Amino acid sequence: EPEVTQTPSHQVTQMGQEVILHCVPISNHLYFYWYRQILGQKVEFLVSFYNNEISEKSEIFDDQFSVERPDGSNFTLKIRSTKLEDSAMYFCASSAGWREKLFFGSGTQLSVL
Amino acid sequence: KQEVTQIPAALSVPEGENLVLNCSFTDSAIYNLQWFRQDPGKGLTSLLLIQSSQREQTSGRLNASLDKSSGRSTLYIAASQPGDSATYLCAIPLQGGSEKLVFGKGTKLTVNP
Numbered sequence: 001e002p003e004v005t006q007t008p009s010h011q012v013t014q015m016g017q018e019v020i021l022h023c024v025p026i027s028n029h030l031y032f033y034w035y036r037q038i039l040g041q042k043v044e045f046l047v048s049f050y051n052n053e054i055s056e057k058s059e060i061f062d063d064q065f066s067v068e069r070p071d072g073s074n075f076t077l078k079i080r081s082t083k084l085e086d087s088a089m090y091f092c093a094s095s096a097g098w099r100e101k102l103f104f105g106s107g108t109q110l111s112v113l
Numbered sequence: 114k115q116e117v118t119q120i121p122a123a124l125s126v127p128e129g130e131n132l133v134l135n136c137s138f139t140d141s142a143i144y145n146l147q148w149f150r151q152d153p154g155k156g157l158t159s160l161l162l163i164q165s166s167q168r169e170q171t172s173g174r175l176n177a178s179l180d181k182s183s184g185r186s187t188l189y190i191a192a193s194q195p196g197d198s199a200t201y202l203c204a205i206p207l208q209g210g211s212e213k214l215v216f217g218k219g220t221k222l223t224v225n226p
Contacts (some may be wrong), residue, residue: 045213056212091156099144099206103157
C-alpha cells in the first residue's frame, strides 16, 4: 500500500539553527500538509499546500516557517531559526482530494536544545 | 470555533470485549469526520472517514456512527484484541472552506490479554 515517507525520524538541533524536514507524499495525491504534536498535546495544523502554493496556514506558521515542493515528489518544511518551543513531532500528510482521507507519515521528532 | 473533545482520556478493557469510544464536537455543521489510530511514537493511520450525510461507516471490526444534531460520533470496536491497543483520535475539518483538521486529544485504549 502506498505510504507517506518522512526523513529523518529524529532530528536534534541547537536553538537558532535551521532545520529542514523531508517528506515524500503519496505519488498521485494533490494536497499536502504539515501538522505537529507537542508531547501530551493535540495534533495541530501548520500548513496546507495545493497546486504549488500554500492554500492555508495557521497562526503557528509564522515567518520562521516555509514549505517547498522542489520537484515532483518531495515536500519540505523549513524552520529558519529554531526555538525551544518548536520541539515536537512533525507529521507530513497528503490526500488525493479536498477534505478526503488523510494519509500521515510516521513523523520526525524534532528536539531543539 | 470548532472544539473536539474525547472522553475518556484512557480506557482499559479485557480482550474480547466490545467497546465504544466517544467524540464530541461543538459545531454541528461539519463536512465529515475522521477517526485515526496512533501507535506510540508513530504516525496516524486513518481508520474511517464518515461524511456528514452518512450515519454510519464500517470497516471490519470497526463501526463509526455520526449524530450531527447532538454533536457526537462514536467508534465501536467489536471483539477487541491486544493489537487494538493504541490512541484513537477523531478529527473534523474547520468550518467554511478550511482544509485544517481540528483534532481531539484522543482516547488511549489498552486491551489486556
